[in-house]
């Protein structure tokens with residue numbers, strides 16, 4: 337899955353530290369990220385006509401490169417996180433604006449890319465750094481001022497927290513919990529397709545937790561709302577940070593309870609169909625949904 341970065345160790349705890357020679361800079365503009373990318377050489381199979389996988393090797397500008405071009409920014413960075421020995425930094429607010437405006441002209445070989453590139457880019461730890469860094473960059477960009485009194489927010493020295501010097505309100509990065517649900521009935525699982533979206537592959541039932549609701553209640557409510565089924569025997573499977581939408585996904589397998597006739601919510605879904613284990617589509621995507629479909633197809637203990 338997207339957070340699986342091999343042997344790389346992700347250190348998320350906030351440190352008020354200085355960059356070093358390995359440090360990299362995450363630079364974003366809305367849903368675009370600034371990277372150098374190199375296309376992967378096609379494999380022999382791809383050259384023989386097999387569908388090409390569009391994976392790119394990506395590189396971020398190093399801290400030293402940024403400071404060489406923008407010496408006035410030295411010391412004005414914000415620490416994000418580290419993966420192994422590489423720490424990642426961001427230039428926020430006014431400090432980042434000039435960088436964003438001029439990056440394209442200053443850094444040869446780099447360019448603005450849509451964040452979806454990070455779903456397939458490699459090395460995986462760098463792609464993970466990109467998507468997680470973008471989430472933090474967008475959070476900082478949306479929290480310059482206190483939502484209560486309008487005063488400019490300040491960064492805590494000790495943790496990843498912004499606070500208002502006037503009314504003392506505090507702001508932490510937002511994460512929305514959501515569920516992915518594999519509804520099963522013996523050797524069959526309910527596969528769905530979303531209504532009105534470009535994404536046309538089969539998926540599982542999914543939805544966000546509401547305020548005041550336990551995650552188990554989210555599972556039961558989403559299944560009832562989307563396909564009109566009662567469920568029982570909830571089994572937690574695994575979670576996945578999905579920074580593309582500030583979400584923490586939690587996967588559950590459940591059994592249908594009683595009547596398995598689907599009543600489709602057509603505003604949410606266009607299709608919901610029971611599918612035999614061996615007929616579940618094969619797809620090696622990085623999402624929790626893909627992994628749960630794969631696990632069910634292979635009949636692994638869940």
Ligand SMILES: [Zn+2]
Nearest residue numbers: 482485500503
């Ligand atoms: Zn305030």
